[in-house]
Amino acid sequence: MQRALLLMSLRASRALIPRTARRSRCSARYASAQPLGKRGVTDGSDGITLFGSEAIQNGAAPSITVFWLHGLGDTADGWAGAFVPGGGITMPSPDYKVVLPTAETLPVTLNMGMQMPAWFDIYGLDAGAQVDEAGILKAAARLEALVALEDPATKIVLGGFSQGGAVALTAGLRCPSKNVAAVVGTSTWLPLGDSYPAAIADGALERPVSLHHGDADEVVRTSWGEASKERLEELGCRVSFDTYPGMAHSACPEEFDAISSFLSSI
Template sequence: MCGNNMSAPLPAIVPAARKATAAVIFLHGLGDTGHGWAEAMAGIRTPHVKYICPHAPVMPVSLNMNMAMPSWFDIIGLSPEAEEDETGIKKAAESIKALIDQEVKNGIPSDRIILGGFSQGGALSLYTALTTHQKLAGVVALSCWLPLRNSLSQCHGEADPLVPLMFGRLTVEKLKTLLNPANITFKTYPRMPHSACPEEMLDIKQFIEKQLPPVN
């Protein structure tokens, strides 16, 4: 991968099969790229929806002995009390808000945009959605947590060894204090580790189709 640490390649995009009237912006997890999730979204695509899977910039990650890898922000530790990279999280959120703004300029209203992500990407999608001035159609947060929760739809595998299910449950309880609890769905998947499964992808597809119906 070339370029400096401040830049990342252009997002992987699954274009709409017809005129795009809605969009899904989905953020990958630590050390990954947007390509795998673009393939996953292509497998559940809806004809009028454009899927955008950006790539995180490469940076040293404290948790992984300062090895450089694609990361939305630095991760210092995995415990609920671990110090957080507040500056990095806020900067990353601004870059995602800029992506949302770009789609609005392209003619897709913000309330026809779903933001989502897996693990670190899910954490960033939750934080961005809760701090943006744009009204979004919804959030798909997979196997993740809510960063900077003290200054401030979630899915989780019950057998997740990296981001424990407890983090998902705590996140949902926090979200219920910030949002209308009726708008929050928390689903768990037995025996699913830190990954996605076909049942979860089907649930994502149904959520997208419900929140982003075709425009007549």
């Protein structure tokens, strides 16, 4: 059963996100700012960087940079379509950059050691399953290293889907960079909850957190998202938690609209 759910996760992250993005309403506000894609992120991994303008691509500091991490078994391609004009998520300014890294290819224990893009290993889907703490912290450190390369005046948003969201939440609490402004997590959970508050970086509790979850998610259960919200609130974070009726381990236009609104409020 667990392996079947994991394979559902892979199908969702690979297939449903681009299709959902194409269904989303087109935003004319910044449709004229055609992002330019670049293969290979700064750390040398396979990934995609989207630029809101040629000036940003040529080195001008963006007003906002969003780092978005895909889910288990996916790549940067799975979410790039959501951030292009009309793709679903509208950026609050034309002077933006979106960085979409691709995870390392790792053997995933739950899937009988199958090699796939993964931010960390998964041993089981039950609450008491072993947790790959070293892998989670390594992925969060990689994200923090990318953040450190950004201009200090640029607002940074850390976000991700499913396993990528778990890394974004981890980095959001631990990253010392002062320009990290907010965190977004979709269909995800907060790992290593017992390591807080000791591991929280100075100023991290001031970063608003926007969580989104389908109420029919059988991979990352909605109750995990709710428990993560409660834990973050216990720590002192400002957290919003939106649920979407009938949505499984996927995304929807209403979720993209909510993320767009959140980004415009930062």
